[in-house]
Amino acid sequence: MAVYTDVSEGELEAFLKEYQVGDLLSYKGIAEGSENSNYMLHTTKGAYILTLYEKRVERQDLPFFLGLMEHLAKKGIVCPLPVQRRDGQLIGTLADRAAALITFLEGVWIRKPNATQCREVGRALAGLHLAGADFPMSRPNALQIEGWRKLWAGARDRADEVEPGLVAEIDREFAELERDWPTDLPGGIIHADLFPDNVFFLGNELSGLIDFYFACNDFYAYDLAICLNAWCFEKDQSYNLTKSAALLSGYRSVRPLSDAEAEALPLLARGAALRFMLTRLYDWLTIPDGELVLKRDPHEFIRRLRFHRRIRSTAEYGL
Numbered sequence: 001m002a003v004y005t006d007v008s009e010g011e012l013e014a015f016l017k018e019y020q021v022g023d024l025l026s027y028k029g030i031a032e033g034s035e036n037s038n039y040m041l042h043t044t045k046g047a048y049i050l051t052l053y054e055k056r057v058e059r060q061d062l063p064f065f066l067g068l069m070e071h072l073a074k075k076g077i078v079c080p081l082p083v084q085r086r087d088g089q090l091i092g093t094l095a096d097r098a099a100a101l102i103t104f105l106e107g108v109w110i111r112k113p114n115a116t117q118c119r120e121v122g123r124a125l126a127g128l129h130l131a132g133a134d135f136p137m138s139r140p141n142a143l144q145i146e147g148w149r150k151l152w153a154g155a156r157d158r159a160d161e162v163e164p165g166l167v168a169e170i171d172r173e174f175a176e177l178e179r180d181w182p183t184d185l186p187g188g189i190i191h192a193d194l195f196p197d198n199v200f201f202l203g204n205e206l207s208g209l210i211d212f213y214f215a216c217n218d219f220y221a222y223d224l225a226i227c228l229n230a231w232c233f234e235k236d237q238s239y240n241l242t243k244s245a246a247l248l249s250g251y252r253s254v255r256p257l258s259d260a261e262a263e264a265l266p267l268l269a270r271g272a273a274l275r276f277m278l279t280r281l282y283d284w285l286t287i288p289d290g291e292l293v294l295k296r297d298p299h300e301f302i303r304r305l306r307f308h309r310r311i312r313s314t315a316e317y318g319l
């Protein structure tokens with residue numbers, strides 16, 4: 001999260017009158033994260049997270065995201081619950097943005113996850129895939145190859161400033177991914193952004209999943225490939241095979257992977273690395289410095305992309 005939009009106390013109090021959450025005691029912006037504006041609220045009834053949806057979230061998609069959280073929570077996945085307004089709606093408007101209140105989850109996200117925690121994440125991801133299978137709504141993935149192309153079009157002119165030679169490398173990558181991207185793997189609802197900062201733990205026990213604002217319908221194995229990118233690289237960008245093997249075995253203990261899914265992992269992981277490189281690159285080049293917004297480094301994902309390109313067998317992921 002981040003704070004792109006400031007909210008005054010008066011505006012917030014008026015907004016909260018639409019809910020049965022008591023009176024406002026305190027609120028503060030959460031600097032962490034990069035997509036939406038988030039505030040931590042304390043009211044006389046408890047703690048809540050207020051989210052104001054920013055550029056990558058379309059208002060028309062909110063019923064999908066919030067409905068999905070309700071659906072998953074009912075199925076036993078620990079995730080925030082959207083709070084209903086007095087009129088029964090889940091979405092309001094604050095400071096000219098679509099806004100929602102969600103329940104606060106206990107736990108912390110882990111800066112340096114261990115293999116046991118990676119196994120838990122694999123299990124939770126598979127659990128989410130199974131629990132989402134009967135969710136009645138669907139949403140195409142806006143960040144598939146076509147969406148990546150749009151981001152690239154907005155960043156390509158200046159990409160060589162970030163790293164010389166990047167334009168030619170990424171153009172080649174697009175050509176290969178477009179040629180080889182699978183078309184018929186098992187799919188359904190995926191989280192699509194299950195990074196360490198979106199998973200809370202209490203010790204080694206996973207205590208909740210947050211941030212469903214990229215959730216969509218896509219291949220399950222693509223979600224797994226996102227997690228390999230997000231959880232298994234160390235700070236020096238080396239790949240931690242122990243964590244990777246743990247994450248994959250955790251996943252497979254809940255939902256088996258077909259041979260076709262396993263074989264597709266290196267390519268899907270390249271696509272996932274490219275996707276996160278591109279959103280980061282775009283933000284890197286377009287968000288002014290000095291905002292209360294975390295600008296994430298695209299270089300990490302350039303290196304991860306190169307790693308996956310060199311993979312010749314899924315054994316290199318510990319599968």
Ligand SMILES: Nc1ncnc2c1ncn2[C@@H]1O[C@H](COP(=O)(O)OP(=O)(O)OP(=O)(O)O)[C@@H](O)[C@H]1O
Pocket residue numbers: 001002030032033034035036037038049080102103104105106109193195197198210211212213
């Ligand atoms: N339901 C919740 N309970 C407790 N803390 C929360 C909750 N939702 C968000 N947070 C806090 O806000 C931070 C950012 O939230 P979130 O990851 O949803 O934001 P984002 O801008 O969408 O970020 P990202 O860059 O990961 O997409 C979290 O790391 C956490 O500290």
Ligand SMILES: N[C@@H](CCO)C(=O)O
Pocket residue numbers: 034035193195276279280296
């Ligand atoms: N998890 C993403 C941010 C949301 O797109 C990243 O680390 O780049």
